[in-house]
Amino acid sequence: MTEAINVTSDQVIACASLALVIGGALLAWLSGNLFKRLAGIIVAASGALVTASALAAPESLITSGAAVIFVELVIGGAVAVRLYEAYGSIEAAEVDSLDGREDLARPQDG
């Protein structure tokens, strides 16, 4: 009986954290601000780590997952800062529109 309850609670945690992953991914894909997008990645990755823990994944996977998230954030932060220096904005729509204008300025660049 106790084992059945434990399995169920694991499954509930796994489902909840999977929802966190999906929410984070949606935030990352749909948000207009680049730093919010990075925040979405953090949310999604945290959800993935909780899911892995709830499913009793090996420590090696969880540790390496955490390390990967850290490196992603370092690289993402560096790229976002350089983007701000280059474009003067961290709004994805603004950056895309500036890129689009540059594309149009080139002959037949699609």
Next chain:
Amino acid sequence: MDSGLLEIARAHAPFLVVIAPIVGAAAIIAVRHAGVCWLIACLSALAPTALAFDLVWRLAESGVAPLAQLAIATRVDGVGAAAAAVVSLASALAIFAAGALLGERRGPETHLVFALGLCMQGGWCGALYARDWSALFVAAEGAWLACVALIGLRSEKDRAALNGAMRMLISGGAASAFLLCGLAFLMRALGDARIEALAGVRLAAPAMAAAGASLALLALAAKAGVAPLHAWVGAALGRAQGNVALIAGVAGLAGALAVMMRVGAYASVDARIGPAVSTVLALLGAASAVIGSVQAIGATNVQRMAGYASGAQAGCLLLGVALGSPAGFASALVQLLAIMAGGAALVGAMAAGGAKTLADLDGYGRRAPLASAAITAAALSFMGAPLTIGFLGRWRLVEASVGAGWWWAAGVVIVVSLAGVFYGGRLIERIYFKRVSAVQSSEFTARNALLAPVLVAAIAAIAIGVAPGELLRLAAGVAAIATGVGP
């Protein structure tokens, strides 16, 4: 003495194929001198490539390869070993071509291009030889992050490369979370962290295993530029510098696709989860083939076109894996080589003349005849013209799919080939049938250092199509042990 060393190297081939590029990258960061770094990079990329091909040869010949047991456990299987050889070759060609950077105004980060290229090569090969899911995750993510850093690094000429790197990171970061979840599901369902367990364990929860494998495959598809999960491809490859696009766009995409092939091969042959995984792969493959083809037709930036065309070819590759049969795996391996050869020839030949758009190709045949020949070979291969490797891969896929009763897959192949005639034909038309403007002529500068690896890729695309016997024999040999033998 020398033969003794060689035998030791052959016995430790998987370990050396992974570790040699990473050691080379560390040496490059220590040395920093661009010329010396390029030499180190070429050695660190080419030597493991030779070892990887030797391993494939031995596997195809005898079905087994005597390998030393190491504390860092590796798992050698047919698909992984053959794909690692192709990825190593793609990376070695791209790194050799990056020697063209030495002739340009060099930034302080030139040596990092070589180091990141090697990290990417080591990472993808690590994922292809990984014994457990955790190692596969770390290696694949390391390679992916090296790709992102590479795209963002060379942004001084075009700031849009930064936007591409950011999109790549966001898509790939979200995909990483799904990959982690998928692998956690798989390990829970298998009760084992080893990849080979998927082929031999009695599954307690097949539905969970199928969900895990599908999540992992979708996450890898986002990293491999497979449509419709390829939102970053146009932005990242379209404005990246030619050399960087060659490393990240050709070797990087080939690596991600290869890892997808390996995971797909293990999952699709399992009787309990195979049908579900095959369905996911087939849907993804058909969607990628159609969407990638349509986007390639519409693109006028040739690097973007190459990215979308690779997505279309990747669709055919995934259809081969979805079949879950040795014939399907063999066709997928040929297709992987075709993507690599066609992509390297097209992107490299564009970079050789500093061209990026279709308009830049006007009269290219007169200005850069060798590069134009390479683009023509790539275009013919993308079309699937007879006597090219592109034709060979698709023909094998049609044979395998019709044999399995998947007639619709043959229709998808025809759609990809027809689309290839449109965009490949436009490339050839621009090169040989349009006049060059005075401005284009005066601005043209050839980067001959790029031509050698580009021509190797172009010649391979044609030569293998003309004399396919040996490649088909090797592909059939390793496909027969697709999830086969371990050390």
